[in-house]
Amino acid sequence: MERMNDDKPSPDPAVTDGRLLRGARSRRAVTRHAVDVASAEGLNGLSLGRLATDLELSKSGIQTLFRTKENLHLATVDAARDLFLDAVVRPAQSTAPGTARLRALVENWIAYAEKPLFTGGCFWSANLPDFDSRPGPVRDALAHQRRDWLTLISTELRNAIDAGEIRDLDTDLTAFQIDAILNATNIALRLDDKNATTRARRAIEAFLTRP
Amino acid sequence: MERMNDDKPSPDPAVTDGRLLRGARSRRAVTRHAVDVASAEGLNGLSLGRLATDLELSKSGIQTLFRTKENLHLATVDAARDLFLDAVVRPAQSTAPGTARLRALVENWIAYAEKPLFTGGCFWSANLPDFDSRPGPVRDALAHQRRDWLTLISTELRNAIDAGEIRDLDTDLTAFQIDAILNATNIALRLDDKNATTRARRAIEAFLTRP
DNA sequence: AAACAATACGAACGATCGTACGTAAATGCA
DNA sequence: TGCATTTACGTACGATCGTTCGTATTGTTT
Secondary structure (H helix, E strand, O other): OOOEEEEEEEEHHHHHHHHHHHHHHHHHHEEEEEHHHHHHHOHHOOOHHHHHHHOOOHHHHHHHOOOOHHHHHHHHHHHHHHHHHHHHHHHHHHHOOOOHHHHHHHHHHHHHHOOOOOOOOHHHOOOHHHHOOOOOHHHHHHHHHHHHHHHHHHHHHHHHHHHHOOOOHHHHHHHHHHHHHHHHHHHHOOOOOOOOHHHHHHHHHHHHHHO | OOOOOOOOOOOOOOOOHHHHHHHHHHHHHHHHHHHHHHHHHOOOHHOOOHHHHOOOOOHHHHHHHOHHHHHHHHHHHHHHHHHHHHHHHHHHHHOOOOOOHHHHHHHHHHHHHHOOOOOOOHHHHHHHHHOOOOOHHHHHHHHHHHHHHHHHHHHHHHHHHHHOOOOOOOOHHHHHHHHHHHHHHHHHHHHHOOHHHHHHHHOOOHHHHHO
């Protein structure tokens, strides 16, 4: 049986239009490299010319794709979030809620900062300190992503409490502390601190085991 | 009675030579402002021209004082440490070792990040993420200062343990956690998080009270 | 007194930045 | 088949960057 309103084929132009597809592909290639650069040298270390020479494109070609530098920043921030979700968050969603999922998140995060997914380590540890004093849409986007991350941890902590896996603690406060430990671990890793990961595991594990 | 070897009047030229005194004064004025700029926009946000217009000096005049940009960075890093020691560490040295001094350090630090002493908040929270992936003397200096700060906290924790004020905990691990909380609090303050300071106090106080 | 040292300025350099504009090629739509 | 849209490139503009050089001023030393 056909759909009732088949007068609405409405094929999404973003999926069918070859021009838009090509543009999206190009943008993805640029932002993927931009995330690497920004994780190491900050979003301000990005420049159209720098990206152009790195990717062997023309400076004005890149400018056509993003029009302005702030748009490039925002696109890079979005790309970082997507990659982070793929590498850290989504793989953990297959585990059980509560401490199991929290441990998966932490392990994925440590791997994400240690391997690292981005050449300069954690994208937010590198760029939030840069933009937290700089009002504008970039700061807003980074702050929003941070908020989402903290909420994610807080929610899993609540799941763990409800399941009786851990003691009844302040989920927001603990999420804040776990995030603080992870960020500090990222810096320690960048400074070649050998004990960084084991220290992070020990500190966080203290929250995930009953007293 | 006179000193044995009074053939060594050796007046320090840096104290008596008017030219060097003038230079030191000028350098201090520049670095004081440079710390403010760097705390808000990072050391890379510094530029000779920017500092010159801000302080109504000539660009080449500033360059005469520091010769190279890296020297300016290093001088700024040194100035930040001096101001931090005066504002946070030294006032706490008059309190008793152990938890009392730790609480004084934390309170001074919170005030330092909240008021703030530097317009952009904590200098190291802003610049360590920028330079941790960038080998060179600036990174080394920042890393060394971070190490000193962690050692300071760790030492006071040991004093508190020896005095029986707190339980026997891993001082390095706890110092790492306290520092992590403070850095995260600095970001939260920059993002206008109202609960930042009380949350920091609660989290840290958990380490300073017996279980 | 003359010789030297340190600070300060002005001018100029090559380089890179973000952006604007014109043009060409490819693609979709009428 | 025309016409609009999107991507891509080349060029050029004004601004700012770090650095070099020459010069004047002030202070110290001999």
